[in-house]
Amino acid sequence: MYEDMEDSKETDGSLLGDPSQTPFGKMENVKWQRPRLTRKALMKCCLVKWILSSAAPQGSDSGDSELELSAIRHQPEGLDQLQALTKFTKKELQSLYRGFKNECPSGLVDEDTFKLIYSQFFPQGDATMYAHFLFNAFDVDRNGAIRFEDFVIDLSILLRGTVHEKLNWAFNLYDINKDGYITKEEMLAIMKSIYDMMGRYTYPILREDAPIQHVEKFFQKMDKNQDGVVTIEEFLETCQKDENIMSSMQLFENVI
8 A cells, every 4th residue: 555655764844753853943944855755654643544554556546646536525626736735746645545535435534533543543542532623623614524635735734834834733723712812721621632542551651630731831931921812923932932842742743
């Protein structure tokens, strides 16, 4: 299923990064280069791993190369358009689409599918709420279903976007009710869902009050005017200036 992926050295832009590598804040001046979607890097992303595990062998359906479908309800945009809107190569989009079509013949993915994906990858914990919040962040139209186009555009941001793009996406995730602000309650709900998904068998063992402690630390630094909410401006400014917060953000990024 990985026949059209090339094994090569990962670049700084490949997928979600590694906390042991250069912090995001120090990579802004690095010229972006199109990274390759390597097997090793793919295994860091649950959603991509889910798709590629179902991808049909290359050459099994020549019609896939241009994303032409006649038997599903939703037909995606052309391959060239998606390539222009994302940082994926044509071959990568072909592989992603084959797996997406096999898992979601209707051309749409729903919340129950997200919950199934994360329950499989994190069987030691309860992934229900995290999958719910993540699905809502992907479901920009709020219609309860995600098209392939929207799916890969968001994946492109999460895996290969700039620091600014990733932070904007993270803010959208934390802003549960989409009112333009993050409250302590919203951030705590997201953090708690991540800890619940990771389960009780993580190492080192996570304390039960760890999510609350994380949120309190975040708000002490982010809520500049102490009005009880964090704006997008406060979020971006604080995250890009504070390497400790950026490191903490890896907890979120490593469970996409």
